Amino acid sequence: MKEEKLLAILRLQKSKAIGDILAKKLIVHIGDVEHIFKEKPTTLLKINGIGAHAINHLFDKKNIESAEQELAYIQKNKIAYSYFLDADYPKNLQNCIDSPILFFKDGNINLNNDKIISIVGTRNMSSYGRDFCNKLIEDIAQFNPIIVSGFAYGVDICAHKAAVKNKLQTIAVLAHGFEQIYPKVHKKYINQVNENGGFLTEFWHEEDPLRENFLKRNRIVAGISKATIVIESADKGGSLVTADIANSYNRDVFALPGRATDIYSKGCNNLIKNNQASLLTSSQDIIKMLNWDLSEKPKKAIQQQLFFELNENEQKVYDLLHEKGQQLVDVISLECNIPIFQLSSILLQMELKGITKPLPGKMFEIA
Numbered sequence: 001m002k003e004e005k006l007l008a009i010l011r012l013q014k015s016k017a018i019g020d021i022l023a024k025k026l027i028v029h030i031g032d033v034e035h036i037f038k039e040k041p042t043t044l045l046k047i048n049g050i051g052a053h054a055i056n057h058l059f060d061k062k063n064i065e066s067a068e069q070e071l072a073y074i075q076k077n078k079i080a081y082s083y084f085l086d087a088d089y090p091k092n093l094q095n096c097i098d099s100p101i102l103f104f105k106d107g108n109i110n111l112n113n114d115k116i117i118s119i120v121g122t123r124n125m126s127s128y129g130r131d132f133c134n135k136l137i138e139d140i141a142q143f144n145p146i147i148v149s150g151f152a153y154g155v156d157i158c159a160h161k162a163a164v165k166n167k168l169q170t171i172a173v174l175a176h177g178f179e180q181i182y183p184k185v186h187k188k189y190i191n192q193v194n195e196n197g198g199f200l201t202e203f204w205h206e207e208d209p210l211r212e213n214f215l216k217r218n219r220i221v222a223g224i225s226k227a228t229i230v231i232e233s234a235d236k237g238g239s240l241v242t243a244d245i246a247n248s249y250n251r252d253v254f255a256l257p258g259r260a261t262d263i264y265s266k267g268c269n270n271l272i273k274n275n276q277a278s279l280l281t282s283s284q285d286i287i288k289m290l291n292w293d294l295s296e297k298p299k300k301a302i303q304q305q306l307f308f309e310l311n312e313n314e315q316k317v318y319d320l321l322h323e324k325g326q327q328l329v330d331v332i333s334l335e336c337n338i339p340i341f342q343l344s345s346i347l348l349q350m351e352l353k354g355i356t357k358p359l360p361g362k363m364f365e366i367a
Helices: 005-015 020-030 033-038 052-058 059-075 125-142 155-165 183-195 211-223 239-248 263-273 285-288 312-324 329-336 340-352
Strands: 080-083 100-106 116-120 146-148 171-173 199-203 225-228 252-255 358-360 363-366
Touching: 005 033, 005 059, 005 100, 020 116, 020 183, 052 329, 100 183, 116 125, 116 155, 125 285, 146 155, 155 183, 171 211, 171 225, 183 199, 183 239, 199 211, 199 285, 225 239, 225 263, 225 285, 239 252, 239 263, 252 263, 252 285, 285 340, 312 340, 312 358, 312 363, 329 340, 329 363, 340 358
Parallel strands: 116 146, 116 225, 146 171, 171 199, 225 252
Antiparallel strands: 080 100, 100 199, 358 363
8 A cells, every 4th residue: 555545544444533434434535545634624514414614624734743653663673554445354344344444463364164153252251151162163163264353351252262272363452552451460471372364453552441432342243253152241231332343233142041040140141131132052053043064073983882781771862862962951851851860960971971961051062
């Protein structure tokens, strides 16, 4: 991109009275972003939505100085970036009316893969949420999806680490510039994320992680992916904002249910109850809802014979799981006509024999 064009984009981005929607309207109306600053203010005022206040910010000399400084930083540090009209701009994000006109990137990001999912949730993650997140990513790794999150405490960093562990590309969307990292304790994960994906941010290099930046960042997390998954959340929180934004973009939203008494399951339970998210109990829910090609799934060797003698009840459980796959304990009890108090002991014995294995959310499957 020519220096003049990038400088114009930065000037437009720096104009506080002009958001991304209005900026795009200006660009489309004028034709080229650099020509905006060559037009007379009286001409720009004729564009719907552009007022005197916006014009004053647009031609503020301080914005020119700031844009020139940011341009120098980009050039000196060879910062990669994507403009919303460029071919390399993420297709999913391009379809969002309020997506950033420009964002910066670092690492080995490749967004050609269509299977992109965002995983968000509370910073106060429980062992239940952590186990489910790790198992979920492990199970969908065979489809080679891109895992997006916000690099924060709790669910975010768990998702990034699980993606790296399973050799998946992971993208961290930041709420600040590249000259700092938040939280600071996550600096140790920077190289891992960069090697297996990278970082995105719309904020200039010196920008601080302000509260409003996190809320603004959430629209990128929701917009860049095909679906947003909420692992755990209280009845209020940033992850619910992300889910709401994803719904406004007509993207799929999934939520992990929890006990009614658990504080950090209330948000997810409410999403499901209010039909704002699909119930998520296993990876199969995502695979089916997103129509991922099951033919891509590597074929596993089918065990033809168990080297254990099964009693009548164990055989019932094995036959059910073999036929229908992962099942909730309550469903197994109902289908096999075995009381829960007996079933718990049966499942434990089968697990010790290596026949079945437990999953998050009281689910079981054949090992």
